[in-house]
Amino acid sequence: MDNITLKMLAKELNLSTAAISKALRDSHEISFETKRRVQELATRLNYIPNAYAGSLRRKKSKTIAVVLPEVADSFFSLAINGIEAVAEEKGYHVLIYLTHEHFDREQAILKNFQNGRVDGVLMSLTAETDSYQHICDLSSKQIPLVFFDRICEVKDTAKITTNDFESSYLATKHLIDCGCRRVAILSISNHLSISNKRLEGYEQALKAHLPDQPPVNVVFCGNDPDTNSLFLKKIMGEEERPDGIIATVEKLTTSIYLTCKELALSIPEDVKVVSFSNNSSAPILNPSLTTITQPAFEMGRAAANTLFKALEKKNGILMNENLVIPSELIVRGSTVAGA
């Protein structure tokens, strides 16, 4: 059966399509009685307006895009939940795009947004991203963009982050307080905003709380768990191996735990571990994992709310707003035995 259109409703009721359209949008130009008749027929025939005809005419798609490095990460899953909660409430549709941490993908994806597909964009940058022309191109088309978590500091737009510097500082200090003297930090990028902030927090904490020239030890990891494990095995096999590790992303935890097991290093006795992680199984790991837990859901929700605030205005311009929602250090067994 063919889809019901305005034209069909119009013919059925001997009205113009304009009248139907206005009746359904509850225009004051249409009499109460006519509105009622239109409504009745529309529901009876189960009329659903064509999704794209309206978008074309109004130049508004009621659709936003979410651009993420990956989805198999608790932080991003939870952020999607937060975004979806707001989008559903506002009646918006959500397109999802994964960059898999590739800059070219990010570029190609954003390019696609330049002609009306979406009204706005929520995005977390790739670990590779270090040039921002594609982002400028998008804003030149007046499409509002809100960054969350992995933000672009040079662009004037809204940014939702967590207190990465302080969290990392706190995590480092916690390790030092627990007795660690050779703390290493595992990073995944040297241009990512969050990586830089976390490295800074780490370095500042070392400087402030370790008396002598503190040995800064930054280990750059990649996307492949096997490569990462190999890397770790080398580092943890050395004489002056770290006695404390901070993982700046969740997925590095597994590599750390497995490597320690393989090398018969016990956590927390031989090495203490803190991870930036939203993995809900942190409390039931062996040992339970001390985490910096980010407000992932809230960040997604805040990002979406900020975007919709801009979309609901006529101009749709986003302030250079900076919302910081704090993370939480949750101490567990990987840094304090029995905790």
Next chain:
Amino acid sequence: MDNITLKMLAKELNLSTAAISKALRDSHEISFETKRRVQELATRLNYIPNAYAGSLRRKKSKTIAVVLPEVADSFFSLAINGIEAVAEEKGYHVLIYLTHEHFDREQAILKNFQNGRVDGVLMSLTAETDSYQHICDLSSKQIPLVFFDRICEVKDTAKITTNDFESSYLATKHLIDCGCRRVAILSISNHLSISNKRLEGYEQALKAHLPDQPPVNVVFCGNDPDTNSLFLKKIMGEEERPDGIIATVEKLTTSIYLTCKELALSIPEDVKVVSFSNNSSAPILNPSLTTITQPAFEMGRAAANTLFKALEKKNGILMNENLVIPSELIVRGSTVAGA
């Protein structure tokens, strides 16, 4: 700056919009030289066709929808990865919708697909879903739908599943082989296809491998972890408490582990645990978790491939196809000490 349209290109080159359109789609009606000129101008001005104008005219959106109960679950995250991989390769866009296990949401979401928004749908049912009119309504509009994992058995369409019966049978047998005599299974629904299959596998295995009248013990859990933990505490506190537990969904694992810890029941000595889970931290849990690991990524990919096969045909009709991709039992420390 205003967006570049076909009309602008046409004016610039003194051609009709039709000629431009055909040139860009590499039509044989356009001379080689003209095509070259059009291409050159289009790339120079960074022309990007309006997303919805073409969709409206061609009644094809190059967009699919993925309807999921939730995203904060490794199975669904990985499935999204599989789906996205195929969609990106085929140049399709992916809309994501979460039902949060609510039937009304599922209905409302599907209703929205009835007027051109998407070319096809990939879906995993809600735990509540036990009527299928909304699905029939959708297929009456000729929109192909592929189920994956949580399928609807009564609908004639393609379905991608894993071998739930066999996996559950195997898991149960494994527990019995490990010495369990009072095996309980935690389920989340009594109409979900996967739940039924998994219960059946469990019951059949009990019948086949436990000599006497085997005590079937099905515990229905909900969405709230606290409620589930309370429930479990009651069950595990009883005299004749289970000595083996099968969790049919990943998220129940945390409740089980925490409850056992609280009751000072040790895994695997006092209780052995197997979970249907794709959580990558299963090997580093305390103790490491024996899992039935589903081919989540492959299932997502297969579902998407099946859908696109239908979309690429002119008729777009989906066979009542049934693809089963087997799961794997991975034995770890929660059933065999030290494994």
Next chain:
DNA sequence: ATAATTTACTTAACCGTTTAAGTGATCAAC
């Protein structure tokens, strides 16, 4: 040399909505 075909376009309708502008009828105002 004329008819038939091919080439390389153009014209115009169309997809399904929205909306600015127009219209005829009714009613109030001065």
Next chain:
DNA sequence: GTTGATCACTTAAACGGTTAAGTAAATTAT
């Protein structure tokens, strides 16, 4: 009693593409 509003619509253009049908010129066939 003409002007001015107000009401309840209709007309038609527009959004930005796609495509069937048409066409003039060049080429090929007979």
